[in-house]
Amino acid sequence: MTTSITNTTKKKNKKLLSIQSHVVHGYVGNKAATFPLQYRGWDVDCLNTVQFSNHPGYGSFSGFKYPSNELTDILQNGLLNFLKLNYSAILTGYYPSPEGFLKISEILEEQYNNNKDNCDMKWILDPVLGDNGKLYVTEGMVEIYKKILTKCHIFCCTPNQFEMELLTAGQISTLDDLYKSFVKFHELYPNVKYIVVTNCNIQLLHKNSHDDNIIVACYNTITNKMHYCETPLIPARFSGSGDLFTALLTDQLLQNNDGVMVNSLHDAVLKSIFLVDQILRNTLDLYIKDNIGSTNNAQPVIKDLKLIQSRHILDIIDPTSPFEAIEYDPMIYF
Amino acid sequence: MPTLLSTQSHVVHGYVGNKAAAFPLQCLGWDVDCLNTVQFSNHTGYGKVVGDITPVDELLKITNHLLQNFKYNSFLTGYLPNKDSVEVICDNILNYKKNTKSNSSTIRPLWLLDPVMGDDGHIYVDPNVIPTYQKYVLSGYVDIITPNQFELQLLTNTEGKVLNTTDDLRSLIVTLHQKVPIIVITSTTTYNNNHKEDDKNKITCIASIRNNNGKLYKFQVPKINSYFTGVGDLFSAILLDRMWKLNYQNATADMLVKDFIKSINYVLNVIQKVLQTTIENRSQYIKTLLDQQGGEGAAKIGGDAKIMAEMELKIIESKDHYDNKENLIDYFVDVI
Numbered sequence: 001m002t003t004s005i006t007n008t009t010k011k012k013n014k015k016l017l018s019i020q021s022h023v024v025h026g027y028v029g030n031k032a033a034t035f036p037l038q039y040r041g042w043d044v045d046c047l048n049t050v051q052f053s054n055h056p057g058y059g060s061f062s063g064f065k066y067p068s069n070e071l072t073d074i075l076q077n078g079l080l081n082f083l084k085l086n087y088s089a090i091l092t093g094y095y096p097s098p099e100g101f102l103k104i105s106e107i108l109e110e111q112y113n114n115n116k117d118n119c120d121m122k123w124i125l126d127p128v129l130g131d132n133g134k135l136y137v138t139e140g141m142v143e144i145y146k147k148i149l150t151k152c153h154i155f156c157c158t159p160n161q162f163e164m165e166l167l168t169a170g171q172i173s174t175l176d177d178l179y180k181s182f183v184k185f186h187e188l189y190p191n192v193k194y195i196v197v198t199n200c201n202i203q204l205l206h207k208n209s210h211d212d213n214i215i216v217a218c219y220n221t222i223t224n225k226m227h228y229c230e231t232p233l234i235p236a237r238f239s240g241s242g243d244l245f246t247a248l249l250t251d252q253l254l255q256n257n258d259g260v261m262v263n264s265l266h267d268a269v270l271k272s273i274f275l276v277d278q279i280l281r282n283t284l285d286l287y288i289k290d291n292i293g294s295t296n297n298a299q300p301v302i303k304d305l306k307l308i309q310s311r312h313i314l315d316i317i318d319p320t321s322p323f324e325a326i327e328y329d330p331m332i333y334f
Numbered sequence: 335m336p337t338l339l340s341t342q343s344h345v346v347h348g349y350v351g352n353k354a355a356a357f358p359l360q361c362l363g364w365d366v367d368c369l370n371t372v373q374f375s376n377h378t379g380y381g382k383v384v385g386d387i388t389p390v391d392e393l394l395k396i397t398n399h400l401l402q403n404f405k406y407n408s409f410l411t412g413y414l415p416n417k418d419s420v421e422v423i424c425d426n427i428l429n430y431k432k433n434t435k436s437n438s439s440t441i442r443p444l445w446l447l448d449p450v451m452g453d454d455g456h457i458y459v460d461p462n463v464i465p466t467y468q469k470y471v472l473s474g475y476v477d478i479i480t481p482n483q484f485e486l487q488l489l490t491n492t493e494g495k496v497l498n499t500t501d502d503l504r505s506l507i508v509t510l511h512q513k514v515p516i517i518v519i520t521s522t523t524t525y526n527n528n529h530k531e532d533d534k535n536k537i538t539c540i541a542s543i544r545n546n547n548g549k550l551y552k553f554q555v556p557k558i559n560s561y562f563t564g565v566g567d568l569f570s571a572i573l574l575d576r577m578w579k580l581n582y583q584n585a586t587a588d589m590l591v592k593d594f595i596k597s598i599n600y601v602l603n604v605i606q607k608v609l610q611t612t613i614e615n616r617s618q619y620i621k622t623l624l625d626q627q628g629g630e631g632a633a634k635i636g637g638d639a640k641i642m643a644e645m646e647l648k649i650i651e652s653k654d655h656y657d658n659k660e661n662l663i664d665y666f667v668d669v670i
Contacts (some may be wrong), residue, residue: 024368038357046353060403062398070373074346082384083643
């Protein structure tokens with residue numbers, strides 16, 4: 001059994017501030033998060049940290065990073081002090097400057113402390129650092145994230161396997177490694193309530209497991225329990241799937257049902273995985289249809305999610321996930 | 335799936351410019367590429383704005399990159415902050431359209447240009463934006479324009495002149511039709527006041543299509559006595575979607591007129607439903623305040639951020655209106 005998350009907000013308040021990158025063309029960062037959240041009823045304020053023509057995965061792009069002082073100015077003097085907005089959720093992703101992000105985190109933490117009583121601001125932090133062993137930010141950014149995770153009240157943090165390894169200074173090769181990394185994460189960053197690790201490529205020992213399954217695991221620091229879920233790997237590479245996952249997880253964790261949270265952490269994870277899985281499969285199907293005869297790549301690289309063509313999936317209000325969350329029992333492996 | 339490049343302002347909070355246009359178009363199945371000409375905390379009606387406009391050299395680089403690398407079926411240009419940004423954006427779109435060969439199976443990209451310059455006798459852009467817009471509107475590459483009556487007069491150098499009769503209005507529209515196939519005048523205030531008393535509680539919309547013997551189509555919707563922002567931006571977005579589906583470049587004349595009237599009526603239905611949803615979803619506090627002050631009261635209380643925030647369109651709550659063809663009200667009045 002796990003405790004269900006309760007939300008004290010009585011009035012339906014689905015106001016969210018998403019601080020991420022903006023691409024004019026394609027679906028990563030704020031472009032991957034905003035439409036799905038809006039489609040599921042969220043009033044999304046988008047603070048764009050960059051404006052690029054498209055994501056760097058295209059090989060070339062054009063655009064610029066917004067100056068840090070401009071972004072903090074908009075947040076502090078515009079949204080919070082002038083408009084006096086009370087967000088029920090904050091979503092942060094890619095941020096171009098370490099110092100700028102530290103400043104943003106200070107403003108958000110202050111807002112959290114000032115409004116603890118009348119507003120339940122929940123910060124969902126995606127520590128965008130890298131993937132598959134490759135860092136795509138500066139070393140300084142890793143240190144900044146460690147600092148922020150130490151100091152700030154984070155509702156949910158969603159690293160991928162590589163980011164989890166960086167933040168806990170360890171390697172993850174087995175389920176037990178993964179469990180230990182959660183325990184260590186919690187020791188290092190006790191103000192983070194939930195941790196979800198995506199895209200884990202680890203060997204499972206049980207017989208039904210396929211080599212190329214992907215593990216998603218979550219850790220609830222209230223119950224100190226880890227759940228994990230195996231999903232079959234989709235034979236393609238996508239840009240923006242992580243950003244989409246974090247957005248849908250936010251919705252699953254915080255969607256109001258008369259002020260009462262309906263999903264436990266692992267249920268929210270399962271439902272989000274299911275929705276993302278469906279959207280990726282739909283994207284791949286459409287990609288294959290569009291590229292008939294021209295691609296014989298076993299693992300195509302798909303630059304843009306087909307989010308708009310997946311509206312029927314985003315319409316599923318309460319998905320029944322075919323995946324299963326298994327509670328990890330650390331004892332059996334010792 | 336049709337693709338669109340929408341070049342407008344971006345506000346972090348609220349629904350004007352790209353924030354008013356993108357979500358409805360996405361719900362209608364468009365892949366919307368949003369090029370943001372500004373990033374502001376909120377729209378200027380709040381009395382204070384934090385943020386900045388996108389530097390023109392950045393706009394130029396991004397636009398070039400987009401148009402060289404991606405295919406677009408449509409362009410939507412709305413508020414552009416100054417003459418330079420109008421030139422950068424419009425020049426690039428114009429060249430893209432020039433270089434796109436049309437044949438029977440594909441239609442040329444549609445370009446809807448909303449010449450955002452002012453309203454009710456007030457200009458709210460740099461005065462040198464006016465001749466710049468005139469240049470592009472008359473370039474022969476713009477398919478649809480959505481000026482209000484004041485902007486129509488600015489485009490035809492007739493500002494200050496009183497339009498007394500339908501024929502006064504018609505002559506301006508016919509002049510622009512030499513270069514622009516579809517013209518929709520979103521509100522005709524002055525002209526409207528000289529008509530029947532009954533018209534005062536209604537908003538008149540005039541739509542016209544080229545090569546139609548100067549016939550204008552008049553629509554009227556009941557005036558909702560309140561203050562709204564972003565309505566024009568939403569109107570242009572929904573109109574672009576309908577005109578794309580109308581496929582006017584390939585339609586026969588008879589079909590076209592019938593479908594054109596239906597399309598404009600559909601756009602007006604969507605707008606009315608969104609406005610209705612907007613006032614229904616306002617807080618009781620604001621409803622009472624507006625009742626006391628009268629509909630235009632909010633304009634007077636402009637600058638109070640909390641109240642202005644309540645005036646924002648409920649774009650998200652209106653999700654089901656954008657593609658809903660049921661229970662349409664007929665707003666078409668007459669051919670004039």
